[in-house]
Amino acid sequence: MAVERTLVILKPSAIQRGLVGEVISRFEKKGLVLIGMKMVWLTDKILSEHYMHLQKKLFFQRLKNSMKICPVVICCWEGVDAVKVVRTIVGVTNSRDALPGTIRGDYSMSMQENVVHASDSVEVANVELKRFFDEKELYVYNPVLLSTLYASDEM
Template sequence: MERTLILIKPDAISRGLAGTVLKRFEQKGLKIAGIKMIALTDALLKEHYSHLVDKPFFPTITEFMSRTPVIAMCLEGLEAVDVCRKLCGVTNSRNADPGTIRGDFGMSMQANLVHASDSVENGKAEVARFFSAEELFEYDPALLNYLYASDERK
């Protein structure tokens, strides 16, 4: 099973959409392997968004992402990275398809409710950045037999 990082961003927290966003992932059948609320420090933001540090809009990102705590989740499932990205919709919420989290609830490029890892490699790195091994849990969901065919469960 693949693991990926989801961050429920300050706009979702402030708008009272955290539960709605979480519900979308749960209803799809993704397993919550870890979840916590965390205030993002400058150091963590610089590390997480290191690919954007030199961009002129980086200060705007750090200001936005530190307005409120975020909810960090490690989700697990077959092809979890791609599944989560599809559930989220494209980054610019105005262009996101209806039925996606961003398409249904967002109007912004930055205030787009969620961050989702963009690759399996980044998913592993991001989960490790936000969660210690002790904060991640192994268990079988009660409905596992109804989420995957027997030959898909690993």
């Protein structure tokens, strides 16, 4: 088992609807460790880089415009299998298909306005974290309750 880091962006739909605390608390309650967080206003340049894999899609510009409506909250979460755990908590991209109990299943009806972005693999998470955080913005510390989250041989 590997301790991983992953990126979560609370999108403008989360900010506008006042869901920041609720979304963050879901990750905290699961036992993930928040090691970096900031609020930023995304630029067209960074969004073009971030969504480069979607640039040929018809919705590319609409997606970028949506992400610039207001600032977003960017988080780095850490834990054993963090990428998979976060993706499970978040739910599938199309919120209409997301299961109840997931963030998207509980708070969204849209494919685009789906409350959060979450890295979909360890490799992607590493690239995305470097895009949005300087290393000095990520904090390594031992949460007091860490021993209650994992068995001694899981870390």
